[in-house]
């Protein structure tokens with residue numbers, strides 16, 4: 348039994364459940380929304396309250412750690428990328444939340460020198476908490492989880508993706524990729540919460556996921572979940588995923604990873620391949 352990061356894990360689970368309580372209480376009510384970078388980039392009071400609750404708990408218990416939260420808009424506490432940095436998405440799936448579509452989550456990760464070592468994705472509407480600590484396996488509530496290793500080809504895979512809010516730079520490539528994958532996979536979903544979609548890949552409910560232009564707090568927790576559940580996570584060129592400002596990610600059960608990457612057309616990556 349790996350004992351490392353157990354205190355951090357307990358705190359992250361507690362924080363995710365407290366924030367999840369706010370989401371659960373408010374999801375079917377009218378939401379006062381504001382927009383951020385564009386009309387489809389929504390934020391509500393619940394996003395902010397949930398983040399305040401999580402960040403306060405982290406800072407109380409781990410005052411020397413840096414915290415990067417989505418709604419802080421870059422005003423991080425401490426020095427991100429340092430020894431210990433938390434990545435907090437207080438409500439992943441804000442659009443679903445605003446429309447009363449019950450698919451959203453709280454996502455909390457801890458990174459050590461830029462490598463995520465702990466991930467918690469909590470679905471408050473199903474009371475499902477996905478957790479993983481580096482080298483300690485992944486769990487859903489109290490049970491170990493694994494990616495689905497019974498599927499080895501795209502034509503048997505249930506894939507999931509997302510529609511990034513701002514595709515102004517590369518709209519054609521999005522259409523090419525959706526088109527290619529729809530023709531090649533068993534079926535394709537877009538469920539609206541990257542963190543929960545990654546948790547579903549980790550638990551074998553989905554076979555693979557790709558999305559571009561995500562942010563570190565969308566993927567950091569899910570990355571640990573998928574890797575600890577026996578899957579593979581990379582950028583679209585197959586390289587180790589870095590928690591940079593903008594993240595392009597592929598995450599699968601491992602067995603379909605190469606085939607998925609081959610279907611994704613990204614000129615900037617194809618040059619590298």
Ligand code: IPD
Pocket residue numbers: 417436438439440441442509510511512538539540541542558560561565
């Ligand atoms: C969004 C969700 C969605 C993804 C978007 C993200 P938010 O996060 O993860 O699935 O497609 O690109 O921004 O804003 O709801 O936390």
Ligand code: CA
Pocket residue numbers: 388389417441
């Ligand atoms: Ca958002």
Ligand code: CA
Pocket residue numbers: 436438439440541564565
């Ligand atoms: Ca998010």
Ligand code: CA
Pocket residue numbers: 394417436437438439440441
């Ligand atoms: Ca969010």
